[in-house]
Amino acid sequence: MISSPFGKDLGSMNADLENYTYYQMNNIDSNASTLRAGITEIAENYGFKDIEININSQFGENQMPMQVTVDGVSMVPTLQDGENVIIQKTKNPKVGDIIVVKDPEETLLIKRLGNISGDRIFLSSDNNDTVTAIVNGSYVEMIALEKWTNASNVVGVARIFNV
Known part of the structure; x- marks a missing residue:
């Protein structure tokens, strides 16, 4: 388990973010907005607030x-x-x-x-x-x-x- 100096389990958060992103990329109904909303929710569950999320792929900004x-x-x-x-x-x-x-x-x-x-x-x-x-x-x-x-x-x- 990796812990930050602020008491947050960053290893678990990163695993949750990775799994969620993989699922959303393969979900035919997802888009950049649904991906952004889910990432925000995961970060908030780990105590992060007011985060900025930029989605970039080989197709450009906000393209999945x-x-x-x-x-x-x-x-x-x-x-x-x-x-x-x-x-x-x-x-x-x-x-x-x-x-x-x-x-x-x-x-x-x-x-x-x-x-x-x-x-x-x-x-x-x-x-x-x-x-x-x-x-x-x-x-x-x-x-x-x-x-x-x-x-x-x-x-x-x-x-x-x-x-």
Whole structure:
């Protein structure tokens, strides 16, 4: 246990901050504001008051990264099955960006943003080939998923590939 001259257990506080930050970076619903609020609460629980928190990442000030793993071949040749990608959590993608969205049917999807119409976005795949897969012991032909969804489902934009 590490103690400061002021009687605060800084080792425990640092561990709590590290665990909380890791969780928030991987939480699809978190952002810089929720991260800042949680860090403030942890610091206050350890007796620190009036603290200033600056959040900086490789994407800039108040920008949060998140790592995702590609599952499937719908984005081949751009992204490979099993490839790790770092996204920038943002709600402001542009047409042509590769984005991650939360989807009620599929959990998380990584797709290309094909179109924006009001509060709806069109998700498209880079791989439009039919793929044969074994599902529950039977061969099934699968085609790439393309669909419209709510823009509010955007988690972020892919920025760093093949991590």
